[in-house]
Amino acid sequence: MKNINEQGSVSPAVGEVSDIYRDGTYLRNNPTLHGEDSAYKFAYIRRLLTRCAFPEKSVRVLDVGGGGGIIAALVCEQLAQQGLQVECHAFDLSPEMLAQQRANNRFNTLATSDFGEIRRQRYDLALLIDVVEHIPDNGLVADDIDRIARQVIYNIPIERNLLDWLRNLYMKRRYYVLQTASLGHVHFYSYGSAKRFVREHHQPVASIFPDYPGHLLESDFPDYVVQRANRLRGLELLLSRFIYRRLKPLAPWLIQGSLFILADSRSRPR
Template identity: 30%
Template structure:
């Protein structure tokens, strides 16, 4: 599965490596940590696994010069982008066989759905983390099941090989000995609406916005989709403190 990310195919399909979403995504990370009772001033080390072009890490590092930030990715093209204008407190490392530094917070933002054996990947990379922040797309919905082309597009354009509902993913996490310390839903399509010209896409967006406005988030995610989960996790057997382990 690394070929797509190492041979330039993914970069060709996504030339910005989703950097345009970084400020939005980072705002949700910080909201989640605040909701979990974590003070950013207590964070000494933050690791971002599958960091891509590293824009979220770089934005955060510029605001927190006292914190060490590490970004990891298998793609040399992504890390070439990440190296541009990086702050001094930000280090990027190439390779999938590395282990991260022991850290207060480990970020897995839109990563696990790309990994064939995501559970083993998760266990490996979270072994030395205090708290884990996960952003997981909820691709499975009633609407997506009625329109299989949606899942096909997610597989072909952004490389998703696993599809989840909120209940399914939370059940999997429980089996990995993880406790949810904070949870909220995000919806990029509503919060950062794309430019849409096709009638059927505009109709779908209208339905999503209506569901977002009138339904509880869990119901809207299940019925019409377009949502992701933003989670702060801790190990059941070794729960983190206010800033996790270092």
């Protein structure tokens, strides 16, 4: 993602961080674009969609930084099954990702890297799934989204927790550095700071802390199979699932995961 000014151009303040999306580095580091997690993520997004209100039969969805566009396609299909007429726009820095979004989402009518074009539109629902951790000036982008979209669904990785703190110590304080290098994360959120970020820019409606360790333990994706085969990582995942199931109120502060949040716009009426 990028730092965006009022005209929609890229700010030089982003520097090399945004270059990993434009020069193909992110795609080389993450060739699947996390498509292996799409069904898992959509299962929670679908629960939040039941809390969404669409006053008109025609619904316009905005997908910001949506990778291959699979999650947005699933959202649009779900809304279409409810009898709504759906149109989707996608914003991303990478031309390769935009091409995949056009191919994967039959509801997509606009895929662009020009945020100025997006800012001139109006949307019923915006999707920012695993996005704000990549954007240096993410508060400015959140304010823009609040002005143009009636409702927004976020997924924000929770990377400030006990186990990740211990992981960072074990890796000689290199864990977060490597997250930035490989994934482009420039912000790292705790459960509390993720909620606070959304509350500062929108009106929160509902949130879900998902069963991420359960997903990693049950998925047949090869990388997750390799993770489970590592004795230390496998033990961590089993401990995390135990905490998720038995100490759920404390889980967001203790284990790896993310936070799905539905929020209403402060600027636009529902």
